[in-house]
Amino acid sequence: MSVEPDPRHIVRLSAAHGHAHGTIVRAEAIPVSLPLARHVLMGGGQRIERSESLLVRLQGDNGLVGWGEASAAPMMTGETLPGMTEIARRFLLPSLIGKDVLQRALLEQRLNRATPGNSAAKATCNIALYDLLGKYLGVPVHALLGGLARETLPVMHLLANASVEEDVYEALEKHAEGIRLFKLKVGVKPVEQEIAMLRTLRDALGPAARLCADANASMVVRDACALARAAAEADLLFFEQPLPHDDLAGALSVARASMTPMCADESAHDVEHIIAWQRAGAITGVNLKTIKLGGIAGVMRAAIVADQLGLRINLACKAGESSIGTAALVHLGYTVPNLDWGITPSSQYLAEDLVTRPVLPFAGSIAPLAGAGLGVEVDESAVARFSIRMDIDQGAPLQAGD
């Protein structure tokens, strides 16, 4: 089946341009909405049932195609899917069209300078560049990043059910499949209930399983301190982002309340903040995502800095990215300087994927992807099926009491 792209989202190289080998001749922004296998409850009670992502499809002069993906996560990067689509089409893709993919570093500078911010929109372009470059050179993305630094990836499984019974059931099921790292979403229920959930999960999984908690910036200092103290008793590997992204003073209070290692996610959206929070003593480690750091190159840079600072690293997809985004994360997982806190892929939470052979955990790890570029074969008929048009609904004026 052929894809019927939205013509407004395609940037073409005009025939008037001469071009060298490696030239990007077509660039396309494709917004998609993917169904999750089941809903995810995030900190703050947000219920997620579908995943919205922007795909970028870059085509080279020899017909090779590179794909990128970045989920829209307004609470994480401040970007919405219509905004990402518009930024990619108007500012980012025009900076790549007609250019040589073999000059990837130069093209990355062009992307970074095309507009300030917009890290997720830049991430999908950056990932597509790596995929296309790997295909041109006939090597996997991990080879472009310097080669494999480890033999397995410790995969973290996300627990985000409505009840602790469901979380325990799911955790035991995944434990039997070889998963040893679990993350519980907190900041959803009253803190006493969540402390009880941590203890129940620890008892159910035993002392060998590694357990952590993520509040997605949804707690207040007092509750976060109480949970951090309980987390120390439950031997939590780390406690992630209890407070809003800019609350460094609060984060220091929580860090000092217990021996539980603290992890920054929403606060770790660029290298400068990672350095500042480490120097302040607020964190032991960081959660790095392509959508926050502008793609593969940005995550690698942040990982090198974090490692130099002695920080531990967790790599994560935004919940609901397909195997395209997950593949980018897997290549990073095999090449970043440390992966002490594991990798959190997201393709296993989707009801349907966008590639012919989804990238999924097996026995608690994901094998290296050996094919050229990202090493996944995108199913263009699935892309066409889940692509959506981005007509912006301006809505009615908001009124108090709505």
Ligand SMILES: [Mg+2]
């Ligand atoms: Mg998080």
